[in-house]
Amino acid sequence: MTGPLRVALLGCGTVGSAVLRLISEQSEDLAARIGRRVEVVGVAVRRPDHHPDVPADLLTTDAEALVTRDDVDLVVEVIGGIEPARTLLLAAFEAGKSVVSANKALLAEDGVALHAAAAKAGVDLYYEAAVAGAIPLLRPLRESLAGDQLRKVVGIVNGTTNYILSRMAETGAGFTEALAEATELGYAEADPTADVDGFDAASKAAILASLAFHTPVSASDVYREGISAVTATDVSRAAEIGCVVKLLAICERVAGSPDGADGDSVAVRVHPAMIPTSHPLAGVNGAFNAVYVEAEAAGQLMFYGQGAGGEPTASAVLGDLVAVARNRLAGAAGPAVTSYAGLPARPIAETPTRYHVSLDVADKPGVLAAVAHEFAEHGVSIATVRQDGHGDAATLVLVSHSAPDAALSATVEALQEMPAVRGVTSVLRVEGLT
Amino acid sequence: MTGPLRVALLGCGTVGSAVLRLISEQSEDLAARIGRRVEVVGVAVRRPDHHPDVPADLLTTDAEALVTRDDVDLVVEVIGGIEPARTLLLAAFEAGKSVVSANKALLAEDGVALHAAAAKAGVDLYYEAAVAGAIPLLRPLRESLAGDQLRKVVGIVNGTTNYILSRMAETGAGFTEALAEATELGYAEADPTADVDGFDAASKAAILASLAFHTPVSASDVYREGISAVTATDVSRAAEIGCVVKLLAICERVAGSPDGADGDSVAVRVHPAMIPTSHPLAGVNGAFNAVYVEAEAAGQLMFYGQGAGGEPTASAVLGDLVAVARNRLAGAAGPAVTSYAGLPARPIAETPTRYHVSLDVADKPGVLAAVAHEFAEHGVSIATVRQDGHGDAATLVLVSHSAPDAALSATVEALQEMPAVRGVTSVLRVEGLT
Numbered sequence: 001m002t003g004p005l006r007v008a009l010l011g012c013g014t015v016g017s018a019v020l021r022l023i024s025e026q027s028e029d030l031a032a033r034i035g036r037r038v039e040v041v042g043v044a045v046r047r048p049d050h051h052p053d054v055p056a057d058l059l060t061t062d063a064e065a066l067v068t069r070d071d072v073d074l075v076v077e078v079i080g081g082i083e084p085a086r087t088l089l090l091a092a093f094e095a096g097k098s099v100v101s102a103n104k105a106l107l108a109e110d111g112v113a114l115h116a117a118a119a120k121a122g123v124d125l126y127y128e129a130a131v132a133g134a135i136p137l138l139r140p141l142r143e144s145l146a147g148d149q150l151r152k153v154v155g156i157v158n159g160t161t162n163y164i165l166s167r168m169a170e171t172g173a174g175f176t177e178a179l180a181e182a183t184e185l186g187y188a189e190a191d192p193t194a195d196v197d198g199f200d201a202a203s204k205a206a207i208l209a210s211l212a213f214h215t216p217v218s219a220s221d222v223y224r225e226g227i228s229a230v231t232a233t234d235v236s237r238a239a240e241i242g243c244v245v246k247l248l249a250i251c252e253r254v255a256g257s258p259d260g261a262d263g264d265s266v267a268v269r270v271h272p273a274m275i276p277t278s279h280p281l282a283g284v285n286g287a288f289n290a291v292y293v294e295a296e297a298a299g300q301l302m303f304y305g306q307g308a309g310g311e312p313t314a315s316a317v318l319g320d321l322v323a324v325a326r327n328r329l330a331g332a333a334g335p336a337v338t339s340y341a342g343l344p345a346r347p348i349a350e351t352p353t354r355y356h357v358s359l360d361v362a363d364k365p366g367v368l369a370a371v372a373h374e375f376a377e378h379g380v381s382i383a384t385v386r387q388d389g390h391g392d393a394a395t396l397v398l399v400s401h402s403a404p405d406a407a408l409s410a411t412v413e414a415l416q417e418m419p420a421v422r423g424v425t426s427v428l429r430v431e432g433l434t
Numbered sequence: 435m436t437g438p439l440r441v442a443l444l445g446c447g448t449v450g451s452a453v454l455r456l457i458s459e460q461s462e463d464l465a466a467r468i469g470r471r472v473e474v475v476g477v478a479v480r481r482p483d484h485h486p487d488v489p490a491d492l493l494t495t496d497a498e499a500l501v502t503r504d505d506v507d508l509v510v511e512v513i514g515g516i517e518p519a520r521t522l523l524l525a526a527f528e529a530g531k532s533v534v535s536a537n538k539a540l541l542a543e544d545g546v547a548l549h550a551a552a553a554k555a556g557v558d559l560y561y562e563a564a565v566a567g568a569i570p571l572l573r574p575l576r577e578s579l580a581g582d583q584l585r586k587v588v589g590i591v592n593g594t595t596n597y598i599l600s601r602m603a604e605t606g607a608g609f610t611e612a613l614a615e616a617t618e619l620g621y622a623e624a625d626p627t628a629d630v631d632g633f634d635a636a637s638k639a640a641i642l643a644s645l646a647f648h649t650p651v652s653a654s655d656v657y658r659e660g661i662s663a664v665t666a667t668d669v670s671r672a673a674e675i676g677c678v679v680k681l682l683a684i685c686e687r688v689a690g691s692p693d694g695a696d697g698d699s700v701a702v703r704v705h706p707a708m709i710p711t712s713h714p715l716a717g718v719n720g721a722f723n724a725v726y727v728e729a730e731a732a733g734q735l736m737f738y739g740q741g742a743g744g745e746p747t748a749s750a751v752l753g754d755l756v757a758v759a760r761n762r763l764a765g766a767a768g769p770a771v772t773s774y775a776g777l778p779a780r781p782i783a784e785t786p787t788r789y790h791v792s793l794d795v796a797d798k799p800g801v802l803a804a805v806a807h808e809f810a811e812h813g814v815s816i817a818t819v820r821q822d823g824h825g826d827a828a829t830l831v832l833v834s835h836s837a838p839d840a841a842l843s844a845t846v847e848a849l850q851e852m853p854a855v856r857g858v859t860s861v862l863r864v865e866g867l868t
Binding site: 018022026029030032033128134135136139140143144145146147148149214280283295296297298299300301302303304305306309311312314315316317318319320321322323326330331332333335338340341 | 452456460463464466467562568569570573574577578579580581582583648714717729730731732733734735736737738739740743745746748749750751752753754755756757760764765766767769772774775
């Protein structure tokens with residue numbers, strides 16, 4: 001092979017256009033870094049007339065024919081969604097082409113099968129752009145930390161929800177108001193479900209957990225709560241205890257298995273949580289993303305940057321493109337993703353978490369004792385309590401120690417039934433407290 | 435090759451011992467991730483009797499014989515310093531062994547020759563541990579960002595000086611006092627010169643710049659100022675303008691060449707600077723390290739973690755060990771480090787910087803005009819001025835716009851000569867202001 005490396009691009013929206021532009025603008029640098037020129041030989045789109053900037057002879061609507069063409073060396077997939085992307089990737093592998101993808105949903109749903117198909121064909125499947133856009137994250141997890149044991153990966157991996165929560169903290173606005181602002185400014189899509197309900201973050205959590213723990217984790221293994229129930233009260237209660245509210249993707253290796261067997265299990269969850277302002281993730285505001293990692297030997301690490309947008313995502317795609325191209329020229333595939341550990345998934349009910357609970361209670365003797373008794377009944381111990389009286393009412397703010405999530409949620413249900421409790425005004429998990 | 439991968443370890447101090455321990459503790463995981471067991475077959479040390487924990491039959495004082503032994507596949511070098519490390523690495527390459535090194539001084543002095551020798555032999559030279567310990571940094575720069583154009587890399591890469599500056603900010607202590615505390619707590623070595631005078635950071639800056647700009651940069655190309663001249667006044671002046679003082683390693687691609695030719699040049703420097711508290715690096719305190727990156731497409735990125743210590747450094751060494759081992763099993767070397775760009779080094783005098791200057795002046799009409807005139811005379815424009823009167827004296831605090839460093843230092847010299855200026859109380863460069 002002495003000619004250029006020939007690339008088929010599937011999809012030409014915001015990310016695809018940026019990929020095309022970068023390949024063209026940086027063609028000399030790419031050639032120097034790879035040792036071969038890069039040439040885009042076809043761009044598959046649904047509506048060719050929507051892409052006046054792309055040379056007409058490159059455009060095709062037949063993506064399947066494009067990925068199997070003999071004159072294609074590498075495939076870049078930025079269509080997103082499950083189908084037709086999955087079929088196209090499998091066809092590409094079968095035809096011996098390596099693939100660079102930015103498709104978090106597909107990788108989270110079907111990563112194991114796709115990796116197996118790529119390995120069988122002896123080609124590469126890289127997808128740095130699928131999680132946290134431009135932030136180099138999957139390569140560090142796959143390679144830099146390959147000699148270490150990861151304990152925990154906690155990410156702010158969705159820019160839309162982080163923007164909304166940041167604005168709620170800054171302005172005191174409620175969720176609906178902050179979402180409206182985010183939509184107006186283009187930070188939220190017209191249908192924001194995938195972002196605000198945590199589906200996007202759950203896909204990314206599944207990918208991160210799979211790589212971090214060498215264990216197959218799919219989106220359906222991820223417990224998921226979005227941010228639409230987060231209230232202005234939650235945000236101000238967080239501030240009172242020196243915390244901020246973030247939507248976190250948490251991937252954790254927990255001692256013990258759900259079935260009581262020896263060995264560790266993997267708990268993966270996405271939900272809003274209070275974290276202390278001293279935590280490295282607390283300062284990650286607006287549309288920025290960051291992922292915090294705890295490893296046995298490396299200790300605490302954090303990766304920070306832009307998690308979305310055409311250019312940042314295209315930067316990640318091109319980094320993978322260079323790697324895959326170099327591998328192809330070296331005649332070898334990159335290191336396969338291993339899932340040898342096969343740790344069982346731990347359901348949220350059995351995952352240790354901590355809760356913050358704010359209650360409106362009658363301000364009379366014995367209420368705190370009764371509330372504390374309810375916690376104890378469920379085997380949950382209390383870390384801190386604050387009580388503020390105002391007239392005949394009082395506010396009780398409690399933060400629990402770590403306990404199985406089911407015990408904590410049962411405690412909250414029981415509190416709601418107590419005659420002395422007039423209302424549970426805020427319930428949110430707490431992360432990162434020491 | 436069906437037996438284990440056989441490793442020779444050169445050096446067995448803090449890092450080497452941690453490498454040995456991790457290889458042993460994680461032997462099953464390493465085997466699963468590499469596809470082959472890892473076995474340490476020899477440990478070269480100067481004083482075998484100082485290493486009672488290492489099996490005696492592994493210890494040798496003849497490092498050169500060890501690296502060329504037929505039963506050695508990979509060499510891990512954690513001796514540090516230029517010689518004998520350089521000779522040993524070259525001997526290892528010649529014998530066809532890949533090398534993992536943590537040796538920043540050697541890589542910064544002689545990286546080009548070492549990379550050439552490794553490439554000629556078709557083997558790998560990896561050294562993630564040489565910069566910022568456990569933080570995955572070199573692999574992201576070499577690989578993840580290989581499709582992007584880097585503009586700037588700014589690092590807090592020396593834990594000792596960051597600890598000292600953090601303590602000065604927290605306690606108001608002067609440099610000498612903070613250094614004494616750092617020494618007592620083990621954050622500074624008995625001879626702290628390499629750290630406090632910026633030599634350690636300069637080596638790391640050279641390595642970062644080489645990778646970021648695909649250009650050979652050695653430690654002698656790096657402008658260097660340490661922190662021993664940083665005063666408590668500098669630190670409090672910084673706080674007054676919403677900044678903190680950090681020792682920064684700054685690698686920058688600047689438009690234009692020093693000889694007036696077209697094309698860019700590379701400016702690499704290590705010096706204390708004020709940065710705004712809103713900058714992602716400002717919150718990096720104590721012995722932590724972080725590196726901030728600006729890339730054309732990816733935008734702003736930051737990598738944060740522990741920059742030193744046996745375990746974190748060993749984590750980086752083991753990540754490289756896994757990569758090198760996988761490459762060897764795949765029968766291919768990893769991507770070579772390219773220095774095709776060959777950009778000229780830009781001397782500090784011609785590097786654009788910004789200065790903060792605090793002056794004690796006579797509080798009488800015309801002084802500010804005279805001071806401003808001095809700046810203008812040197813072609814430096816002023817961004818902000820604050821004047822505080824107290825009795826017959828006043829304090830003038832000025833922050834300049836960007837100008838060639840030589841013009842700024844000449845301005846300061848001229849200010850010192852002005853009759854109305856009673857003293858220049860603080861001069862420090864400013865980074866990251868918008």
